[in-house]
Amino acid sequence: MGGLRQLLRRQFTVFLTLIAMLSISLFPQAKPKRNSPTTMRVATHLVTISAVATDKGGNPVTGLRADDFEVLDGGHPQKISFFSTFTDQPSPAGRPLPPDTYTNLLTRTRPMPPNITILFFDTLNSRKISQGWGMEGVRKFLGQIQPRDHVGIYVLGDDLKVIHDFTHDDSDLVQGLARYNEEHTLKETAAWKSAKDDSELARFLAGKDIHNRWENEAEILPGLERRALLDDNYQISLAALQIIGRHLAGVPGRKTLIWISDRLPSGLLSDDLESYAEATGRRFGSFSESIRGDIENMVRLMNQNGVAVYPISAEGLEAESLGFRGAGAGPGSAIPDMIGEDHGPMLELARRTGGRAFYNRNDLQTGMRRALDDSRFAYSLAYYPDHNNWKGEWRKIQVKVSRPGVIVLARGGYFALPDPRPVPPKSRIAFLSQIAASPVESTELPLIVHIAPSSSARGPEIGVIVHMNPRAMLTNQSNRHWKGNFEVMFMQLDANNKLLDATQKDVDADLDPKKYATVARKGWDLRTNLKFISGATLLCVILHDKSSDATGSVRIPLAPYSTALAAH
Numbered sequence: 001m002g003g004l005r006q007l008l009r010r011q012f013t014v015f016l017t018l019i020a021m022l023s024i025s026l027f028p029q030a031k032p033k034r035n036s037p038t039t040m041r042v043a044t045h046l047v048t049i050s051a052v053a054t055d056k057g058g059n060p061v062t063g064l065r066a067d068d069f070e071v072l073d074g075g076h077p078q079k080i081s082f083f084s085t086f087t088d089q090p091s092p093a094g095r096p097l098p099p100d101t102y103t104n105l106l107t108r109t110r111p112m113p114p115n116i117t118i119l120f121f122d123t124l125n126s127r128k129i130s131q132g133w134g135m136e137g138v139r140k141f142l143g144q145i146q147p148r149d150h151v152g153i154y155v156l157g158d159d160l161k162v163i164h165d166f167t168h169d170d171s172d173l174v175q176g177l178a179r180y181n182e183e184h185t186l187k188e189t190a191a192w193k194s195a196k197d198d199s200e201l202a203r204f205l206a207g208k209d210i211h212n213r214w215e216n217e218a219e220i221l222p223g224l225e226r227r228a229l230l231d232d233n234y235q236i237s238l239a240a241l242q243i244i245g246r247h248l249a250g251v252p253g254r255k256t257l258i259w260i261s262d263r264l265p266s267g268l269l270s271d272d273l274e275s276y277a278e279a280t281g282r283r284f285g286s287f288s289e290s291i292r293g294d295i296e297n298m299v300r301l302m303n304q305n306g307v308a309v310y311p312i313s314a315e316g317l318e319a320e321s322l323g324f325r326g327a328g329a330g331p332g333s334a335i336p337d338m339i340g341e342d343h344g345p346m347l348e349l350a351r352r353t354g355g356r357a358f359y360n361r362n363d364l365q366t367g368m369r370r371a372l373d374d375s376r377f378a379y380s381l382a383y384y385p386d387h388n389n390w391k392g393e394w395r396k397i398q399v400k401v402s403r404p405g406v407i408v409l410a411r412g413g414y415f416a417l418p419d420p421r422p423v424p425p426k427s428r429i430a431f432l433s434q435i436a437a438s439p440v441e442s443t444e445l446p447l448i449v450h451i452a453p454s455s456s457a458r459g460p461e462i463g464v465i466v467h468m469n470p471r472a473m474l475t476n477q478s479n480r481h482w483k484g485n486f487e488v489m490f491m492q493l494d495a496n497n498k499l500l501d502a503t504q505k506d507v508d509a510d511l512d513p514k515k516y517a518t519v520a521r522k523g524w525d526l527r528t529n530l531k532f533i534s535g536a537t538l539l540c541v542i543l544h545d546k547s548s549d550a551t552g553s554v555r556i557p558l559a560p561y562s563t564a565l566a567a568h
Contacts, residue, residue, distance in 0.1 A: 046382055049380070050378050052254075052378050052379075054406070061401075065083075069400070078384075081382055083381055084380045085379055087376070098450070103446070104442065104447060104552055106250055117258065118153075125262055130315045131210040131211070134314030137365045139180070139205065140365040151173060155209050156236070163201055173201070180202065244307075246301065253380075255307045256374065259312065260312050263345070300417065310358070311358070316361070317362045356370065387416075390417065397411065436491050436540050441553045441555055445552030447467065447554060449467070459531065461531055462530045463529050466525065468524050483508075483509055485545075489505075489544065490528070491542070537557065538555060
């Protein structure tokens with residue numbers, strides 16, 4: 001199964017190294033004294049909805065006001081507390097960063113349009129023939145994009161790979177597609193071969209990310225290993241979705257994730273995993289609670305960060321099966337279990353996040369185009385639910401418009417989860433390992449990092465200043481002090497993403513109102529000097545709120561500083 005678990009394997013390698021380096025973090029913390037004041041976290045359960053309003057022809061309806069909308073939570077009308085609109089006009093970029101300074105604040109360094117679209121091309125859960133059909137739809141879709149469109153391309157396979165990030169100009173996509181079309185109209189002459197583009201984008205457009213893992217593995221793997229493979233794919237898919245949700249957190253407006261796959265993993269959104277396991281023969285064992293939590297976190301991340309998921313079935317129009325798609329799988333294969341006849345998970349994921357599902361059709365690019373058009377003009381509604389039932393159940397939302405002939409697209413509900421609770425110490429290390437192994441940065445918590453080579457008696461060092469605003473990470477105490485418990489992790493990795501060193505800095509904040517006002521206005525700086533580890537090519541800085549598990553991360557290439565560090 002060469003490399004199929006690389007995403008999990010890389011995370012697990014970082015996890016083991018972190019345990020060895022930070023083993024003291026695995027011991028339970030001392031219990032608070034009985035006389036210590038009780039923490040009262042300021043909890044405001046604000047539910048935000050991104051809504052698209054169209055006429056019967058699918059054209060956006062503009063000019064709606066807050067009083068044109070009605071929001072029902074569990075069938076009960078709610079008061080809309082916040083209302084705004086998002087168009088396709090980009091926001092201006094902030095001030096340029098000083099030299100040797102890095103940030104995950106995407107709006108700080110470049111104009112950021114409020115209508116980001118991610119093409120999530122899934123080779124992990126798709127057969128080769130479907131991937132080829134899906135790739136053809138992607139090429140046709142990219143041929144229709146306009147200069148105002150901002151499209152990212154991510155591939156889920158042996159790893160989560162960023163082919164083209166949405167922060168880059170889409171002219172690269174246009175030029176790449178034009179070059180692909182030009183290359184495929186010429187014969188493979190020597191001059192053509194020497195001029196071939198071997199970039200990640202060119203390889204993707206040429207179909208070199210397509211794999212036939214399903215057909216091969218179905219023939220050689222026994223039943224138990226097939227099921228283990230499915231469980232790995234299940235967890236990899238969820239981990240990738242959570243990574244993308246955290247990456248898009250700091251981008252304003254409505255975000256669209258177009259998931260191009262055969263079909264989504266069955267039971268992906270099952271509220272009752274035990275019943276699903278009994279019905280399908282799958283046994284999650286001790287992972288059932290973890291998977292349920294991962295599902296809730298994934299949907300919650302998508303909803304609170306305004307990400308609408310548009311699943312598109314890459315199989316195209318389905319006629320009566322002649323057995324070709326399942327050839328070699330044999331009776332009882334796990335493949336029909338993974339990619340069954342029902343497109344229910346696609347419909348459910350779209351419903352829960354405010355997207356649309358497209359399946360059983362050959363014009364895949366039409367679904368992609370519709371997803372992009374939906375983001376042209378959107379409304380943002382927010383309210384404080386009037387219920388007091390925060391036990392984790394799924395609550396249904398309905399959004400209506402009083403104007404006749406208007407169709408509203410919005411997410412269908414939310415998990416009424418209580419305030420986030422800190423994860424157990426061992427799970428916390430695994431969680432940070434996932435952030436470190438991610439190819440993209442988390443933007444839930446903004447931070448700015450400045451670095452400079454230096455030296456000391458122990459050799460070359462990296463001077464680091466981490467600037468953050470901890471307002472979102474502080475809790476209000478009964479004694480009017482603001483307190484918080486968070487950490488900053490500094491990880492040095494080599495070119496193969498092997499973790500070479502990890503340094504942890506805990507921050508226990510206790511601020512009186514005056515100090516809190518200053519910090520809220522100016523932010524907070526954490527300074528440290530890191531011993532440079534020979535062979536390190538990347539410094540990953542992670543800010544982690546231990547109370548909510550919100551994170552921010554910045555990935556800094558160390559190659560530009562290699563000469564200065566070597567001199568020291």
